[in-house]
Structure formats: C-alpha cells, structure tokens
Amino acid sequence: MYRKYFPVLAIFIVLALVLTACGSTAADEPAEVVAVEEDILNRVLDRGKVVCGGRTDLAGFGMLDADGRNEGFDIDFCRAVAAAVLGDPEAVEVVPLTASDRGPVLQTAEVDILSRNVTWTSSRDAQWGNFTNVMFYDGQGFMIRKDSGIGSTDEFDGATVCVTSGTTTEQNLSDFFRQNGMEYEAVIFEETAAVYSAYEEGRCDITTSDKSQLASVRSGFANPDDHIILDITISKEPLTPAVPHGDDTWFDIVKIVSFALINAEELGVTQANVEEMKSSDNINVLRLLGEEGDWGYTDLGLAPDALAKAISAVGNYGEIYDRYMGPNGISFTLPRGPNLNWYDGGLIYAPPIK
Amino acid sequence: MINTEIEQEMIKPPLPPGPLKWVKENLFSSIFNSVMTVALIPIVFYLLFSVVSWALFSADWRAVTQFPLLYTVGQYPRDQIWRVGVILSSIFLFLGISWGRWGGLLRSISLAAGLVCVVTALLPVQHPQLDQGMRLFLGSNTVMILIGYFIGRIKAVKASVIVVGWLLIPICAVVLLAGIENSELIPNVPTTLWGGLLVTFLLAAGGILLSFPLGVALAFGRRSDLPVLSGFSTIFIEVIRGVPLVTILFMFSIILALFLPVESRIDRLVRALMAVTVFSAAYSAENVRGGLQSVPLGQIEAAKALGMSNLKTTVFIVLPQALRAVLPAIAGQFISLFKDTTLVVIIGINDFLGIGRSIINSDPEFVQLRTEVYIFIALIYWIFSYLMSLASRRLETAMGISDNL
Numbered sequence: 001m002y003r004k005y006f007p008v009l010a011i012f013i014v015l016a017l018v019l020t021a022c023g024s025t026a027a028d029e030p031a032e033v034v035a036v037e038e039d040i041l042n043r044v045l046d047r048g049k050v051v052c053g054g055r056t057d058l059a060g061f062g063m064l065d066a067d068g069r070n071e072g073f074d075i076d077f078c079r080a081v082a083a084a085v086l087g088d089p090e091a092v093e094v095v096p097l098t099a100s101d102r103g104p105v106l107q108t109a110e111v112d113i114l115s116r117n118v119t120w121t122s123s124r125d126a127q128w129g130n131f132t133n134v135m136f137y138d139g140q141g142f143m144i145r146k147d148s149g150i151g152s153t154d155e156f157d158g159a160t161v162c163v164t165s166g167t168t169t170e171q172n173l174s175d176f177f178r179q180n181g182m183e184y185e186a187v188i189f190e191e192t193a194a195v196y197s198a199y200e201e202g203r204c205d206i207t208t209s210d211k212s213q214l215a216s217v218r219s220g221f222a223n224p225d226d227h228i229i230l231d232i233t234i235s236k237e238p239l240t241p242a243v244p245h246g247d248d249t250w251f252d253i254v255k256i257v258s259f260a261l262i263n264a265e266e267l268g269v270t271q272a273n274v275e276e277m278k279s280s281d282n283i284n285v286l287r288l289l290g291e292e293g294d295w296g297y298t299d300l301g302l303a304p305d306a307l308a309k310a311i312s313a314v315g316n317y318g319e320i321y322d323r324y325m326g327p328n329g330i331s332f333t334l335p336r337g338p339n340l341n342w343y344d345g346g347l348i349y350a351p352p353i354k
Numbered sequence: 355m356i357n358t359e360i361e362q363e364m365i366k367p368p369l370p371p372g373p374l375k376w377v378k379e380n381l382f383s384s385i386f387n388s389v390m391t392v393a394l395i396p397i398v399f400y401l402l403f404s405v406v407s408w409a410l411f412s413a414d415w416r417a418v419t420q421f422p423l424l425y426t427v428g429q430y431p432r433d434q435i436w437r438v439g440v441i442l443s444s445i446f447l448f449l450g451i452s453w454g455r456w457g458g459l460l461r462s463i464s465l466a467a468g469l470v471c472v473v474t475a476l477l478p479v480q481h482p483q484l485d486q487g488m489r490l491f492l493g494s495n496t497v498m499i500l501i502g503y504f505i506g507r508i509k510a511v512k513a514s515v516i517v518v519g520w521l522l523i524p525i526c527a528v529v530l531l532a533g534i535e536n537s538e539l540i541p542n543v544p545t546t547l548w549g550g551l552l553v554t555f556l557l558a559a560g561g562i563l564l565s566f567p568l569g570v571a572l573a574f575g576r577r578s579d580l581p582v583l584s585g586f587s588t589i590f591i592e593v594i595r596g597v598p599l600v601t602i603l604f605m606f607s608i609i610l611a612l613f614l615p616v617e618s619r620i621d622r623l624v625r626a627l628m629a630v631t632v633f634s635a636a637y638s639a640e641n642v643r644g645g646l647q648s649v650p651l652g653q654i655e656a657a658k659a660l661g662m663s664n665l666k667t668t669v670f671i672v673l674p675q676a677l678r679a680v681l682p683a684i685a686g687q688f689i690s691l692f693k694d695t696t697l698v699v700i701i702g703i704n705d706f707l708g709i710g711r712s713i714i715n716s717d718p719e720f721v722q723l724r725t726e727v728y729i730f731i732a733l734i735y736w737i738f739s740y741l742m743s744l745a746s747r748r749l750e751t752a753m754g755i756s757d758n759l
C-alpha cells in the first residue's frame with residue numbers, strides 16, 4: 001500500500017541532499033563563492049568594454065538623457081576608467097542596479113566596477129569588494145520650510161518628518177532623535193518622489209535625506225527659496241566606487257584613475273587643455289600625462305597616456321562635479337563644501353601620480 | 355412558402371430601441387431611478403469635467419512627451435533603432451494579413467493601429483524625436499497593414515502559415531534585437547540597453563509563449579500514473595504557487611547568480627524571463643488541469659474504442675475540449691502575467707514602468723510630474739490589457755462558449 005509512495009519519498013530525500021549540499025558549500029566555503037579568481041583587466045580587454053554597475057534614476061549621479069544615454073557623476077567615473085583602459089569613454093555598459101543588487105553583483109564579479117553612489121562602510125568592504133577612493137562626501141541632512149518656525153535642530157521636538165522606508169536614512173533619523181532626547185512623528189513612504197511631494201504639500205515640517213539629494217529636490221520645487229537645508233550633518237556617507245575582491249591589478253587601476261582626476265584638478269589640467277599641457281614645464285603635469293617617468297603603467301599593463309585619455313574624456317574632478325552639480329550644472333546646484341580639493345579646504349585628496 | 359415567411363419573421367431581431375425609449379427604459383423606469391438619475395448626472399459631469407480640464411489645462415505632460423523613444427525602446431542605441439522598426443513593421447504586416455483572413459476584432463485593431471500611426475506621423479508639433487524619417491516610418495506602417503490585408507484576402511495563403519508566422523516573429527525579434535557578435539550590419543546590443551515597452555512586451559510575449567506549453571506539460575505530469583512524474587509536477591506547482599512572484603524574481607536574479615559559476619552566468623533579462631515563465635507555468639498548469647478534469651471519461655473511452663493511440667486521444671480529443679473549457683481562465687492568467695512583468699523593476703530592469711520611474715527621478719523638476727507619468731503608464735497598461743481581454747472574449751464567442759449567445 002505505502003510502497004507506491006516510496007519514489008516520491010526518494011525524490012524528497014534526493015532534493016533535500018542536493019539542497020543541503022548547496023547550502024553547505026555556500027556556508028562553509030564563502031571564499032569559493034565570493035572571491036572570484038579571474039583577471040578582470042584581461043576580461044575587460046577581451047570584451048572591449050567596462051561593465052559598470054550604476055543606476056538610471058538619480059539626478060546628478062546616474063540618469064538617462066532623452067536619447068537613452070547614461071550620464072551622471074558616477075557614470076562619468078566609469079567612462080574615465082574605460083578611456084584609460086580601452087581608450088574609448090563610450091566603451092561602457094551600464095547595468096542598472098537596485099540597492100539590494102549592489103552586494104551580490106560585486107561578490108560575483110558580474111560588474112567590473114560598482115559606481116552607484118555606494119556608501120563605503122567596513123562591513124561592505126569586508127563582504128562585497130574593494131572600495132577604491134572616496135569620490136563624493138555626502139551626509140544626511142535636514143530640509144525645513146522657512147515659514148515652519150523651526151530655526152535649528154533644538155526646536156525639532158514633536159515635529160513630523162517625511163522619510164523613505166527601509167533605508168539607513170530612516171535609521172539615522174531615529175538615532176538622531178533618540179540621542180537628543182526628542183520625539184518625532186514619522187511620515188513614511190516607499191518611494192523617494194512621494195516623500196518630497198508630501199513634504200512640499202505641507203504634510204510634514206521636516207524631510208531628511210542625503211544632502212546632495214535634498215539639494216537636488218529643492219531645486220525642483222516651485223519656490224526653492226521657501227526651503228532651507230540646515231548645516232547640520234548627522235551621518236557620514238563617503239560615496240566610493242568599488243571593484244570585486246581578488247584582483248589587485250584592477251583594483252589599482254581604478255584607484256589610480258580616480259587619483260588622476262583629482263590630481264588633474266590640482267594641477268590645472270582640464271579636458272580642454274590636456275594636449276597643450278603635454279608640453280608644460282611642470283614636472284608633475286608631465287608625469288600625470290605620461291610624458292615623463294613611469295607612473296606605474298608598465299606594471300599595470302596600460303599605455304603611458306592612459307590617464308591623459310581619461311582626463312580628455314571626462315575632464316578633471318572639478319569639471320565632472322560642475323557638469324552635473326555646479327552653478328550651471330545639468331541636474332542641480334550644490335556648493336562643493338567638503339568636496340572641494342584639499343587645496344581649497346575640502347576633503348578631496350589623492351596621493352601623487354609619480 | 356408560408357413556412358419560410360414565418361421563419362423570417364421569427365429570425366428577425368427586435369429593432370434597437372430609439373434613444374428616447376432607451377433613456378426612458380434605463381434611466382427613468384421608476385420614480386426612484388428618476389431621482390437617482392437627476393442626482394447623479396451633475397456629479398458624473400462634474401467629475402468628467404474636472405478630469406478633462408486637469409488633463410488639458412493644469413497637467414504638465416512634459417515628462418511624457420519629451421521622451422517618446424525612452425518609453426518605447428528604453429536605451430536601445432538610436433542608430434540601431436531601425437531593428438525595432440523592422441519588427442514593428444512585420445507585426446503590422448501580419449496584423450493586416452490576419453485582418454484580411456479573419457476580420458472581426460482584428461479589423462478594429464488594425465484600423466486603430468493604422469489610425470494611431472497616421473495621426474502620430476501627421477502631428478503638427480516640432481519634436482526632436484519625431485523627425486522626417488520617423489514620420490515616414492510611421493506612415494509606411496499604415497501601408498504595411500494594407501498590404502497585409504490584401505495578402506490575407508488571397509485564398510492561397512494558408513491559415514497555418516499565418517499562425518506559424520506569428521510564432522516566428524518573437525524568435526526573429528529576439529535574434530534581431532540582440533544582434534550577432536562582430537557583425538557589421540547588426541552588432542551585438544547588450545540587453546541592459548533594452549527597455550521600455552519593448553521589454554514589457556518581450557517579457558509578456560516570451561512568458562506567455564513559454565509558460566503555456568510548460569503549464570500543459572505540468573498539468574499532464576500531475577495527472578500522470580508515474581509517481582516520479584506526478585510527484586515532481588505536484589511539488590513544482592505547489593512550491594511555485596506557494597511563493598510570491600517577487601520572491602521568485604529575487605531567487606532567479608540574485609541567488610541563482612551566487613550559485614552559478616562565473617562562466618555560466620545567465621543574462622539578467624533572461625533570468626527575469628525564466629522567473630516569469632516558471633511562475634506563470636505553475637498557474638497555467640492548474641488551469642489546464644481543471645480543464646482536463648472537465649473532459650468526461652466517456653470521450654476518452656470512445657476514442658480508445660475507435661482505436662486511437664494515447665497520443666492521438668490526448669491531442670485530438672482531450673486537449674481541445676479541455677482548453678476550450680478553461681479559455682477564460684487562461685486569458686485572465688495571461689493578462690495578469692502582462693501586468694506582473696512590472697515587478698522586474700525591483701531587480702533593476704528598466705521596463706515600461708521602470709523607465710517612467712527613471713525619468714521622474716532624472717530631473718528634480720519631474721518629481722512634481724509623477725502623477726502625470728503614472729497616469730500615462732496606467733493608461734497604456736489598461737489599453738493593452740483591455741485589448742487582450744477583448745480578444746479572449748471574441749475567441750470565446752467564436753468557439754461558442756460565450757455567455758451572451
């Protein structure tokens with residue numbers, strides 16, 4: 001009678017065994033799944049393009065123009081790497097990623113670079129991949145309505161706050177209020193656009209997010225001057241491009257490209273003058289452009305003028321910033337603040353190219 | 355002689371009621387109804403007026419009208435866009451052929467499609483993406499429909515050829531869109547650049563075409579006498595039906611990528627299609643199984659008595675009756691599959707809805723315009739869902755299983 005159920009039972013057992021086997025490989029040997037023993041530089045050269053994890057839905061950082069071309073601060077960095085390695089800033093394939101995709105695509109090396117406004121944290125560095133060099137110092141801030149009567153954070157007690165759900169933003173907000181012994185009422189939305197619409201319609205006194213985003217949203221309001229972004233910053237968000245674990249050469253290349261963009265601003269090398277700067281009398285400029293000495297290209301397997309190509313493709317750090325967030329930027333205007341070069345009192349600093 | 359006269363008298367349908375009579379019968383048939391009518395008419399008119407005046411005067415449609423190509427093909431390279439055009443033209447050609455052959459609803463769809471093309475081609479507006487070439491292309495599509503119509507009228511063109519043509523279109527479309535490695539004429543276009551309605555339709559069409567046979571196979575598998583087969587089918591169906599589509603999409607998109615070795619990585623769009631297919635197949639299987647159960651045992655016994663093989667009995671006796679019985683359920687399943695494809699947004703694929711979201715968030719000014727964008731997107735989804743439901747109802751009528759006969 002029960003004999004006819006044996007085959008079904010057998011399938012169950014086999015399935016269970018297979019599942020346990022899969023499970024145990026994943027649990028016991030994470031190194032096998034995570035670290036990808038693959039030469040990314042050769043993969044990029046074979047493929048003829050850099051696969052870049054990005055996004056298409058954040059003004060200023062990663063967005064689409066009417067012709068479907070990817071643009072933005074994060075995307076330009078990918079183009080710079082593509083120009084340095086392949087000589088062609090257009091040799092970039094941008095994979096649009098959601099927030100939850102970011103870790104897995106890096107762990108499995110599905111992308112060559114992750115440049116999707118990722119905050120560099122210690123756990124992500126340990127789990128996801130190698131973080132290269134901070135390209136944008138962001139931090140969570142508050143935006144309030146001028147006529148709300150709230151002048152500073154001391155007067156926040158009892159305020160209603162519009163916030164997106166399930167993000168670190170929400171967590172930082174509750175930490176901030178708890179530490180300061182204040183109460184607040186959260187108005188929570190799933191979608192970013194809904195948060196700001198609700199704020200503009202007056203459903204809450206305060207809204208909170210990364211300052212770059214607050215600036216972007218404010219510029220889209222009917223009356224931007226009615227809203228103030230407070231100076232206070234309640235979290236550190238160093239936005240940093242990352243590469244998969246396990247390939248040091250590729251890690252170095254991506255890092256050095258970011259150093260080059262920052263050094264170029266310091267040395268006054270721009271997209272427009274890159275060619276004439278090749279005959280400059282500043283030795284550091286000549287080193288950067290590969291005219292003098294070896295900045296490491298022989299060891300990395302790149303062309304001497306790789307960094308020059310990156311600069312001529314997207315410009316120096318300041319030019320990239322201004323293209324999207326400068327006074328006449330495509331997206332919005334955000335004073336550089338901490339993102340000024342260290343020369344000008346900011347935090348953007350890179351080791352020398354020599 | 356008298357007999358035929360009486361027959362004609364009997365067959366004659368009742369005359370459609372005149373407008374006044376219709377109003378009297380439907381709106382003022384009793385005092386209560388009259389009061390309701392008088393009370394409701396102003397409200398209905400007020401609502402209609404507000405919606406129309408909002409759409410025409412206060413709404414700002416910039417976020418919709420500036421990006422027609424983004425909404426239709428996403429990031430597909432603009433210099434390769436002729437490939438999408440070729441696919442669209444062949445669809446219109448086959449639409450015309452089917453109109454010529456079968457008429458009915460296909461006639462209305464063809465005429466509507468032709469009208470949309472002509473009107474768009476002649477729109478008196480300046481738009482960078484609606485240049486001469488694009489207008490010419492849209493106009494030529496109307497000609498394609500007409501050419502198709504006359505081809506369809508030719509008796510020599512077999513119906514089976516037309517059906518095979520329709521089935522070939524998606525396959526050719528995928529090959530043409532993806533391109534061939536190192537080809538000069540049709541270079542490779544990675545699927546990350548596909549987007550908009552194109553991806554929505556590909557996922558829906560691919561999901562329907564792949565999940566239906568799989569669903570039929572699973573339904574037979576579940577009813578099979580072989581315990582391994584029926585056990586597997588049952589577990590498959592129940593596991594898939596037991597989890598939401600979002601979970602399956604995540605499974606295929608993230609977990610699968612973590613388990614598979616780097617060399618055997620599957621394309622992101624294909625992963626999404628696999629998830630949608632597997633999900634829809636489990637539901638189709640249960641629908642089809644319901645149909646299989648509705649076929650009386652006597653039918654099978656009769657077929658056996660006539661000496662038909664098992665395969666012949668299944669294909670010619672059981673399946674046609676089973677599918678006919680569950681056509682409405684299957685059509686509903688496909689419509690919901692079409693709408694469910696919007697969930698691929700959460701795994702980072704820019705389908706029609708995803709492109710809309712990208713556009714809203716690409717420009718700070720557009721955040722305020724999201725109502726317009728979402729209404730536009732909803733309208734497009736509604737049009738296609740309604741077309742599918744209309745088509746299924748016509749098919750039911752044609753097969754004689756409609757309620758209104």
